[in-house]
Amino acid sequence: xxxxxxxxxxxxxxxxxxxxxxxxxxxxxxxxxxxxxxxxxxxxxxxxxxxxxxxxxxxxxxxxxxxxxxxxxxxxxxxxxxxxxxxxxxxxxxxxxxxxxxxxxxxxx
Amino acid sequence: xxxxxxxxxxxxxxxxxxxxxxxxxxxxxxxxxxxxxxxxxxxxxxxxxxxxxxxxxxxxxxxxxxxxxxxxxxxxxxxxxxxxxxxxxxxxxxxxxxxxxxxxxxxxxxxxxxx
Numbered sequence: 001x002x003x004x005x006x007x008x009x010x011x012x013x014x015x016x017x018x019x020x021x022x023x024x025x026x027x028x029x030x031x032x033x034x035x036x037x038x039x040x041x042x043x044x045x046x047x048x049x050x051x052x053x054x055x056x057x058x059x060x061x062x063x064x065x066x067x068x069x070x071x072x073x074x075x076x077x078x079x080x081x082x083x084x085x086x087x088x089x090x091x092x093x094x095x096x097x098x099x100x101x102x103x104x105x106x107x108x109x
Numbered sequence: 110x111x112x113x114x115x116x117x118x119x120x121x122x123x124x125x126x127x128x129x130x131x132x133x134x135x136x137x138x139x140x141x142x143x144x145x146x147x148x149x150x151x152x153x154x155x156x157x158x159x160x161x162x163x164x165x166x167x168x169x170x171x172x173x174x175x176x177x178x179x180x181x182x183x184x185x186x187x188x189x190x191x192x193x194x195x196x197x198x199x200x201x202x203x204x205x206x207x208x209x210x211x212x213x214x215x216x217x218x219x220x221x222x223x224x
Contacts, residue, residue: 003204004151008149014172018200030209031209031210033212042113042199042215042216042217043152043210043215043218044215045213045214048210048212050209050210087152089152089210091209094207095206095207095208095209095211096154096157096165097152097154097213099151099152100151101149101150101151102149102151
């Protein structure tokens with residue numbers, strides 16, 4: 001079956017760096033997405049990786065290793081507003097998104 | 110209005126009621142989606158429409174009935190729901206239903222409670 005694993009919850013300190021991991025097993029691979037979802041709000045797109053390596057976008061970076069079925073989202077210079085759930089999703093061979101359950105990130109002052 | 114909008118934002122209904130959820134996208138996209146989001150569970154894809162034709166129906170009970178009258182509007186008709194159907198129902202759209210890198214844009218969701 002298809003499976004996306006990510007930690008349920010993580011805690012980090014304001015100003016620090018945090019890495020959220022995602023491992024996947026899917027039928028085919030057409031890219032991996034990271035979304036941010038604040039409580040009670042819509043998920044919003046953060047990043048897309050289809051080739052191995054690191055994609056940097058401001059304070060956020062996303063890494064992909066297709067051979068390992070692994071990705072991470074790196075958040076630098078954490079701010080209180082980064083407290084949210086972070087969703088990992090893989091696009092399978094049918095171009096359907098397979099979602100992880102999300103990682104709730106708690107930022108402490 | 111911009112992006113993807115959904116109404117109502119909150120809905121409480123009894124098991125014998127009939128209600129409809131509405132989604133509208135203002136992005137000129139060709140594909141629209143219904144998802145169910147339950148606490149601490151992955152997003153579950155329910156239906157996919159591409160140019161008003163249903164292209165995916167992931168074994169969803171018949172008490173959920175989608176309708177896509179045009180590429181900008183999507184409805185989810187609800188009938189004789191069960192308490193376990195209580196969840197956040199999210200609508201999304203993307204440029205196309207297939208093709209890599211198709212970022213999906215989400216609406217704010219309808220929080221549904223079935224009594």
